[in-house]
Amino acid sequence: MHKYVIRRLLLAVPVLLLSSLIVFGLMRVMPGDALIALMGESGNVGQKELAKLRKDLGLDRPYHEQYAIWLWQMASLSPGDSIFTNEPIPVSLRKAIPVTLELATLAMIIGLVIAVPVGVLSATRQDKLSDYVGRVVAVSGLSIPDFWLGTLVITFAAIWVHWIPPIGYVSLWDSPWRNLQQFLLPAAVLGFRLSAATMRMTRSTVLETLREDYVRTAWAKGLAGRIVVYKHALKNALIPVVTIIGGQLGTLLAGTVVVEQIFALPGMGRLTVEAILYRDYPVVQTNVMLVAATLVTLNLVVDLTYAWLDPRIRYR
Amino acid sequence: MIDPRLTQSVGLFQFAGLTSNRLVRYVYSDEAGNPSDLSLKGDLAESWQSDSANRVWTFKLRPGVKWHNVAPLNGRELTAADVKYCFEAYAKEGVQTFTFQEIEGMETPDTYTLRIHLKTPNTLFAHNLAEPIALIFAREVLEADGDLKKRLIGTGPYILKEHTRKVRLVLQRNPDYFDKGRPYIDEYVILSTPDAATRLAAFRTGQSDFIWLPSPSEVETARKTNPNAVVQSYHNTLAPFGLALAQDRPPFNDVRVRRAISMAIDRQKQVDTVFEGHGIPGWGVPYIYYQDKAPTVKDLGPWWQYRPEEAKKLLAEAGHGKGFETTLFYYEYFPQMTSQVQLVQQELKKTLNIDVKITKLDYTTYYGRYVDSKWDGMSWGFQSGHAIGLDERTYMYMHSKSTKNFFRVNDPVIDELTTKLRRTPDRAEQRAITKKIVDREFDQVLRMWMPYDNGFLVFQPHMRNMAARALRRTDGYGSSTLARTWMDK
């Protein structure tokens, strides 16, 4: 077991390095320059001023030097400042991460609360009407673009209920009630999509588990057996669900990009997208690395859990 | 935040206009004689005059103006030396160097007097100083911080209390403001809301107090949920956007090609359809500087009428009878712009067989490419948002040597006329010269202006004294108007 853990950990390092290289390379190849965004709708900042700014920000050094510098900054946990705002990146991260974390957590809770019961129901009543309804609703959730759902929600909340979440983010500690009001709708929008994907997976894994021999035997034993079956089947079926959550994390983080924009939440998604559009290299690189590291870590945890529960996997 | 020396961005000036003052300013709506009244009033200056040659300008500051009671200024008094410092800084680096490098030297004979010597005569110099971007900032901040990005301290009606990026800006009333009694509103909050649908929803639910809407149908939908909202129908005196052509090289350096393209575009139809009748066909210099009524399409001259047959003939004369291919890049400032771009593309294809390939870009790429002035083909380009002054709109934007000449105008007649303009003190003569400049612009199609909306400002019913006037809305660059607003709640 230990060897498995160590092996997986060691493999994670080159993966992260490769990710960083990919992101770094992409950002440098993009046309346009971070400095342009700084000028707003101005006349010319003369070529001299531009050159000076570029030098100050270290953008005139050769690429491999820039990469090495940045790697060193990341390793020493001091990623530097944003080109656009001059704000130290750790400061902006400290403000943005809690927002996205809260959004993702609430969305996941809402998603699971909807998905698991409906998935189980769908599986146990396979091919009946409730199964069809459940599946169609689930797939609809996957088919509606989230920017569309978000727009509909905020527009019709204003028109029908004459209420929208209070704009102007406040943190959970400062004002819990207002904060929850702000996160309710966006988390619901994200959670709905999440539940759609999770529902179908839950359904299929429960279906498979129900077909297992030990389950069929228990069924044959009668009523008491059925309850035992539900307990066992559910437990085994939920293991892959944990896996599914890991798989959905990437989608979830991508979904926050759109939702944060529409509901005016200053999270990581919005920060990253704007940084890409403004060519704010340090911010993009740091953010993406942070997310990548998180995903890799979480996947590792999921895999380890999987290996711990199912001994066969360890010895591959 | 962005350093005011380095930008003209409205994102900064929508609140910098409230924290800081300029030397002189334009009249507020409640002082104005009519919506087109553009007379100057003193802001930090009490009075000013120039010598007969318009080369030496003397400004007398009002005494007793205090900087914000915030460290390191701590409410000390404003002096002429402070203003001199700012102007020297603007001349040294940033986007206003072109304007301030015209200053040969400055003196402060006493605490409240500033005398400026210009290199060449400019009768409109005071107007240049009234631009919303010519803010007087605090020298101590620049010296301590090395830049103006972190702190914004001024002499204005509001103090910047909180600035959380991407969330909100909070401005609080300055109790020591020199205009005693004002401002009336204690706190002004600007909420960061990137999405248009969300902004409208915020207005509808009372979370914001006013909003800008481009078209009558959008105003109607807002009114459906908010029947008591007050609507001000705005009237633009110029169009900020036009079809910018790379006219320093073929094929657009041929005036016949430009005229042909201009005649192939039905401007009136765009006004009637895309802007639902509430728009202007487009011209570059604010008309109030040379005539009293807004021009109609007919007034713009022969090359601005929709005459597709003539256009075809003219293009053939210029040697492009079969048409050609070109590109157009733009940034969607508002949805109607995309409608316009596509309409123009269709018209050019149908009438002149000019194949325009559209590229919609993100703001950074668009802006960088446009301002660089090296692009080829076409762009849906801008002059600039903030400028009110006549000199700014003519000399600064059209002179061949100017760094703000994004349309790449290079015409000796224009150069001569705009230089003459800033040496002409007589108002009537100014109007005549301006008319000549504009006529030349239209005749040679030096900048191909496109229709633009007139727009509407929609206010919650409790807002008072908030009307916008010519060249100045109440948000954005016109934010200083808010100092005179109050609410009945």
Add this chain to the structure above:
Amino acid sequence: MATVPVRVAAFEDPAGAGISRVQALWLTMKRKPLGAASAALLLVIVLTATFADVLAPYDPLATQPEIRLSAPSRAHPFGTDDIGRDVLSRIIYGSRISLWVGLLAVGIGTAAGMVIGLLCGYCEGRLDLIAQRVMDAIQAIPGLVLALAIVSVLKPNTTNAMIAIAIVIIPGNSRIVRGAVLSAKQNRYVEAAQAMGCRHPRIILSHILPNVTAPILVIASIWLGNAILIEATLSFLGVGTQPPTPSWGLMLSSTGRAFMEQAPWLAIFPGLAISLAVLGFNLFGDTLRDAWDPKLRRQG
């Protein structure tokens, strides 16, 4: 790395009835109406895209600003957009764009993923180790962010959006193929073939490939739906398809949202089109899985 458990069928024909894949699919569709419905839906979309020139009543690019924002009527069953173009015609031609986006993105992504997965799974060893790490590295970057970055590097247009989406798809696909290959290799036939001295390409083609196509097609069909959604989101962020192209994603994210209250049909129809297409692809993928997954098949 955690994966979605897609069952890989070593097609051993447990029912012993000797039926082909296609027949299995047909039977499944007959049994499950949802599957048949989704297949029909997809057929409609493909036919619409193919015969767009004949079906569309107007030129999708022809502008008539005088009748802009008109509600659905006999002359224009889906209404007109902000510059008077017929929405129905644009939806019809939009099916071409969406299919094009989907097929190219998924085609490239799947083909590349298959090649990588096949090589990795069959050869194992160092090649496998390195390639899998590269795939992990790409997958560690959230898909939308990666696509956004790639499109920002290339010019923003439909083709580059497809390339970006293809790159996002490749790692996942390669992993599935690799898994399929690994488990297929344990098949007795393969061992026997190797013992007999069969050459590698032959082994791959005859024994491994057939087991790989099933899961690939299932995933591909679901990704076709996703590709359309990602393209729509890229358009929302401003870096996707260019005007005046009649792509459903562009229609929904720009004019649909901008004129939502004055002209709701501008959003309803593209939104419906996108949703139905994605729905169709997803359900069809489900049906494929149901048809070709032997374990489930056994239950009849």
